[in-house]
Amino acid sequence: MKDVTLGLVGVGRIGVMHANNVAALNDVMHPHGINVKLKLTDVAQEHARSVAAGLGAEFLTSVDELIDAGVDGLIIATGTGTHPDLIKAGVDAGIPVFCEKPVGVNVAESLPVLDYISEKGGTVQIGHQRRFDAGYLEAKRAFDAGELGWIHSLRATTGDMTPPPVEFLATSGGLFRDCSVHDFDILRWLTGREIVEVYARGSNNGDPAIGEVGDVDTALAVVTFDDGTLATVAATRYNGAGHDVRLEIQGSKGSLVVGLDEESALKSAEAGITFPAGSPYLTFAERFAAAYVSELAAFVELILGLRPNPCTPRDAVAASKVADAAQESLETGVPVRVAL
Structure with a gap:
């Protein structure tokens, strides 16, 4: 059984949904010999601790601590304004990134992020669950x-x-x-x-x-x-x-x-x-419940090199x-x- 550890940043409404879906991933991935673990962080630390405890996940106090803890992939579910810097942090750490859409607040802010990902050879999947x-x-x-x-x-x-x-x-x-x-x-x-x-x-x-x-x-x-x-x-x-x-x-x-x-x-x-x-x-969340789980399963497969990127940052910016x-x-x- 191969372990894949996902790091989640942000446990607001979307983040909690993703956290629960990561927990549900093992029903999907176990038959393929993959065990998915979760570590998470949020600036609202008490809330994040509670979410982590409820899911049996590990809570970290900061993004830097989360990345340093040795995650295999980074999930970004924070406010749009934070996406560019968090994407860059994941790319700099050399780990694949999953980020909720959009890449940035607007196209003008997003284009330099695309260049950064390309220059660094990063792997980033954007969350278009449909x-x-x-x-x-x-x-x-x-x-x-x-x-x-x-x-x-x-x-x-x-x-x-x-x-x-x-x-x-x-x-x-x-x-x-x-x-x-x-x-x-x-x-x-x-x-x-x-x-x-x-x-x-x-x-x-x-x-x-x-x-x-x-x-x-x-x-x-x-x-x-x-x-x-x-x-x-x-x-x-x-x-x-x-x-x-x-x-x-x-x-x-x-x-x-x-x-x-x-x-x-x-x-x-x-x-x-x-x-x-x-x-x-x-x-x-109800309409696309199964799609959200499949989206994260695809991210795990992307981390393991089992599939191409299903939604690139350039797709999202287009x-x-x-x-x-x-x-x-x-x-x-x-x-x-x-x-x-």
Whole structure:
């Protein structure tokens, strides 16, 4: 049995989820002869100690102490503003890094980090968990196999049931950057093509405080790919029916929908139709629970050299460039070309 020790920085909401998922990894990795251990740290030390104790993990008092403790990989689940320095710390230590998206607060801050990783020969996986969701993987397989023919339309939807705190929205960079960036990433990943132009509109009919901090609660973007294919990306903070993430792919031979299952947050208006009959997902953590575990399993495989990087920093920044263009279009009211 080979031991792999992961070091986790940050045990807020996302960090606690990752900590629990690391604990669950052994159910996945043990059959392959891999035993995963966890060490963690956070500036909120008492909370971090409690999380560590509950999981049988080791608590360290600082990032430097965590890295010096001999971890095989570093998981970064802290605030976005800390990502660049923590990524560099992991790269400098010569260990693979997993970092929640995005690489930096904006593209301009992220580009020097990409150069640093390249110059140092670092390995960094960015957390775009939808790439590990079973539905998206099947859609990717069908697309690559040519089963859908040529694609004429893609429609991506992300709807949170309730908005996050306004304090978060004040620093998130906007709905396109903190939410729709997942859709932009998955569209690039699925099609293998670049998005070259975005035209966006938004509205505010919910809490006025969202508009007061410069954000919108609902937005729609029309994106154009480099081969002329069109897609729409819709997002809202107020999807009261539940957490709704779907992707419709329509081609000349067939169509597929990702995210259409018994827990989908929608109802049919047609007589006699009871599908979906299940309780809707309430949050992204429920919707992508299995994908988050698979994402970390992929990171362990990356550490061991068993697979290529499933989501590079350059992939993540490419999606962020589209989000930046969408935000600019939202603010200016005109289509914006994406800086490739």
